[in-house]
Amino acid sequence: MLQYCLKRIFRACISLIIIIAVVFCLLRLMPIDSYFPNLDDMTETQLYNAKEKLGLNDPVPVQLGKFYTQLLHGDLGVSNRYRVDYPIMKILAKKAPISIKFGLLAMLISLPLGLLLGVLMSRHRNGLIDRIGTGYVVLMQAVPAAVYYLMLQIYGSSWTGLNILYNSNVPSSIILPVVSLALPSIAWYAMWLRRYMVDEENRDYIRMARAKGVPERAIGFNHVFRNAIVPLIHGIPSSLLLTISGSIYVESLYSIPGMGGLLVEVIKxxxxxxxxxxxxxxxxxxxxxxxxxxxxxxxxxxxISLTKKEGAR
Amino acid sequence: MDRNVILSIQDLNIKFTLRGQTLHAIRGVSLDLYDGECLAIVGESGSGKSVLVKSCMGLLDKNGFVDSGSILYDGQDLAKYTKGKEWEKIRGGQIAMVMQDPMTSLNPLKSIGWQIGESLKYHQGLTGEAAKNKVLEMLSDVGIDDPKRRYGQYPHEFSGGMRQRVAIAIAIACNPRILVCDEPTTALDVTIQAQILDLVKDLQKKYHLTTIYITHDLGVVANVADRVAVMYAGDIVEIGTCQEIFFDPKHPYTWALLSSLPQIATAGEKLYSIHGTPPNLFMPVRGDAFAPRNPYALDVDFLYRPPYFEVSPTHKAKTWLLDPRAPKIEPPAVLKEIKNLKALGGEWGEQ
Structure with a gap:
């Protein structure tokens, strides 16, 4: 197990190093202008000195090497235009927790609810719950998020008297955005869990368990659910970590000062x-x-083979 | 055969509903299973072999149901069981099953020790150390070396034959009285087949099991069975001891089945095959279901369903040919070849 983890971590580090190099090199290809807000007013010497200060006159490999050491010290550099000369780390430190808070709360709701819905749907296949659940999943998948986000914001606030915008001083104002974030994920978890559980139901080993005389409840939990959850588990850490990136749409609807849309903004x-x-x-x-x-x-x-080569099932 | 009947199926009818239509899968089967015997049920795909035994364990698919008839076991009518709770005591504890494909019949995410222990937990309430000891005992009983190491391993660490041994260990862990083997060797290597058959034979003696083999491999039948039931289109058309079925078959379908054995075919000639297809069981079957494919069919075969004619106390067949008024028809000459095979010595299964 340890060996497997170390191998995986090693590979992940290599991918990360390559990604950093690619991103860094690609951005060196961008016009130099963007680094200086007042480029038009600068003389050649000023420009040279300014670039020298930023280390832009060095050859790219040298710059890249410096950037790696900088990253190792936990320094992401400073912003050029978004907030001039302000450390990027500090910007993230302020914005990320807000997005993470919303994302985690939404996940805390959607994961149990989604799994519960999925289990109920597969347990009562073709029954009322399954039909309602399928309707809900289809609604979430087919209707553009914009529509139900907006409806939820408008009707949610007018019917319940909740704030229409996020206000960090009013705790209840987080309810609507969190629900907005949770709705599609509930559908996602329910859809996949139902599907995997229905698949499992038809496996020979489920029939075998039944032929052994195992009670239905125990089959449902120990065999069907236990095996169906495996493919879903893979995605959970990713969704957990990526809550940090926030949701462009929900955050702008409720004017939440989070990470959502930040990337688009700085690209612009x-x-x-x-x-x-x-x-x-x-x-x-x-x-x-x-x-x-x-x-x-x-x-x-x-x-999943821990030591041997994969594909040796 | 004056042994005790342990399972008695009486005039059983099983139907399935499929897209609004009704399929009559088992059409009035009666069968007595004697204590300690080994009964083989043979027949082509779709003849209802599996459905018949599954109904004795309440394992029919959701759209299948017992329409009429009874399954008497231990003074109770299993055909009347509806609740899962009632079946749970029968399944595994009284009647156990070994499935066809050992590659898919074990849960890949659970250790085999856990999977054997699971049935012990529900039937005998064994947990912890006691259960583990019993599991280790079962593992060595089915011929798995080094059970202590194997206990914690997962199905993917076992070969096909070994997995089937594990499946057998699971089946007999709770001392069932009847062991159903649903084509237990079909998915296995030929060399492994014989080992598994021998294993089941040994265990049958050791645990005093009554076994039902479902198979379409007549080699397996000759190897293991005391009695043979031949099924066609949801009915048992002929039943008798292994000797009677192989050496003195009476039903034209049994003739056809035996004639298509590759072992008795002559080199250079086409292998015999039964022409036509089995009847559509969505429709009511009139007369003898085999009549349209039967070269020896009489007019009466197309009109009336034949009853059982008794050939000997242990041998009966459903064919009008046995009626005293029927013309005398000799079975195909090629069937005499079977006597020349060292068949019942058990060599077939190992070819």
Whole structure:
């Protein structure tokens, strides 16, 4: 197990190093303008000195090497245009927790509810619950999020008297955005769990368990649910970590000062170092999410070979 | 055969509903199972072999139901069981089953020790150390070396034959009285088949099991069975001891089945096959279900369903040919070849 984890961590590090290099090099190809808000007024010497200060006159590999050491010290650089010369770390430290708070709360609601709905749907296949649940899943999947987010905001606030916008001083104002975030994830978890459970129901070993005389309840939990949850488990660390990126739509609807839309905003502003930092952070989270997902999978599924080459089932 | 009847099926009818239509899968089967015997049920795919035994364990698919008839076991009519709770005591504890494909009949995410222990938990209330000891005992009983190490391993660490041994261990863990083997060797390597058959034979003696083999491999039948029931289109058309069925078959379907054995075919000639297809069981069957495919069919076969004609106290067949008024028809000459095979010595299964 330890060997497996170490191998995976090693591979993840390599991918991350490559991603950083690619992102860094691509952004060096961008026009230099964006680094200086007042480019038009600068003389050649000023420009040279300014670039020298930022280390932009060095060859790219040297710059990249410096950037790696900088990252190792936990420094993502400073913003150029979004907030001039302000450390990016500090910007993230302020915005990320807000997005994480909403994301985690939404997940805390959607994971149990989604799994419960999925179990109920598969247990009462073709019954009333299944039909209602399927209707809900189809609604969430087919109707553009914009429609039900807006409806929820408008009717949710007028019927219940909740704030229409997020206000950090009013705790109840987080309810509507969290529900908005949770609705589609509930549908997602329910849809997949139902599907995997229905698949499992038809397996020979479920019939075998029944032929052994195991009570239905125990079959449902120990065999059907236990096996159906495995494919879902893989995605959970990723969704957990990526709550940090926030939701563009929900955050702008409720004017939440989170991470949602930040990347788009800094791209529009051509704030290269912010773009670079954000892309790297998201990539890192994605990789760590997958890594944790793989390790979790290996813990719940003994078939995932820990030492031998894969594909030797 | 003056042994005790332990399971008695009386005029059983089983139907399935499929897209609004009704399929009559078992059409009035009566069968007595004697204590300690080994009964083989043979027949082509779709003849209802599996459905028949599944109904004795309440394992019919959700759209299947017992329409009429009874399944008497231990003074109770299993056909009247509806609740899962009632069945749970029968399944595993009284009647156990080994399935066809050992590659899919074990849960890949649970250790085999856990899977054997699971039935012990529900039937005998054994847990912890006691259960583990019993599991280890079962593992060595089914011929698995080093049970202590194997206990914690997962199905993917076992070969097909070993998995089938585990499946057998699961089946007999709770000392059932009847063991149903649903084509237990079909998915296995030929060399492993014989080992598994021998294992079941040994266990049958050791645990005093009554076994039912479902198979379409007549080699297996010759190897293990005391009695053979031949099924066609949801009915048992002929039943008798292994000797009677192989050496003195009476039903034209049994003739056809035996004639298509590759073992008695002559080199260079086409292998015999039964022409036509089995009847559509969505429709009512008139007369003898085999009549349209039967070269020896009489006019009466198309009109009336034949009753059982008794050939000997242990041998009966459903064919009008046995009626005293019927013309005398000799079975196909090729069937005499069977006597020349060292068949019943058990060599077939190992070819």
């Amino acid at each position: 502003m051509q704030d290269n170092s912010m773009v670079q930092a954000l892309v790297i952070v998201y990539a890192a989270l994605g990789i760590i999410g997958l890594l944790l997902g793989d390790i979790l999978m290996a813990m719940v599924d003994p078939r």
